[in-house]
Amino acid sequence: MEKLRAEHISRTFDGQNGPVLALDNVSFSVEEGEFVVIVGPSGCGKSSLLNILGGLDEATEGNVYVAGEKISGPGKDRGMVFQGYSLFPWLTVQKNVEFGLKMSGIPQKERTETALKYINLVGLSGFESALPDQLSGGMKQRAAIARTLANQPEILLMDEPFGALDAQTRI
Structure with a gap:
């Protein structure tokens, strides 16, 4: 059963020289009981993605769903x-x-x-x-x-x- 789904997540930040694309059209799903690790070099957007999944930040584009329900902020279901x-x-x-x-x-x-x-x-x-x-x-x-x-x-x-x-x- 699907527990978490990220659909077409993009996140852009304002940089000194214009917009900085931290996440570009990221999509994946996690089944109940699955253990997922996101790896990558420093500054590649891992923390930005986690903050979006946790409801602490908003994606520039895309949505996150927990148990089929679109999230709109932090929730007790996510620690x-x-x-x-x-x-x-x-x-x-x-x-x-x-x-x-x-x-x-x-x-x-x-x-x-x-x-x-x-x-x-x-x-x-x-x-x-x-x-x-x-x-x-x-x-x-x-x-x-x-x-x-x-x-x-x-x-x-x-x-x-x-x-x-x-x-x-x-x-």
Whole structure:
């Protein structure tokens, strides 16, 4: 069953010397349960495509569909792990992981249980009370991954999520 479809996605940005074409008529579909990796050199449009798929940016042309429905912005069905850590610096690791759950109205007890489950899953047990500035780059990225996973999105979009992780953690 088709989960995600991109149809004729193009994205143009204003550059110093005129328009810059980042994506040109990109089309593909992803079936439920499929794992897809988009690779290419720096600046080729991978992040732009992910931002469009996540509903954070609009395509200049084309459309994105999730389960047959055209998207018009971010949705709970899609979770994003960004290239940067995107953690709230004033919240602890646990509170960062709980944040989306809290916004969804999940009761505190369930938020705590879910957050601790995903904190453990990414290997950050013992750092629940740490603030982001007390963590290494790899630990911050793992906290961001835990936060996204805790919301259990149907589609997980990750922009270079393992770049800050050491080789052992990547495995």
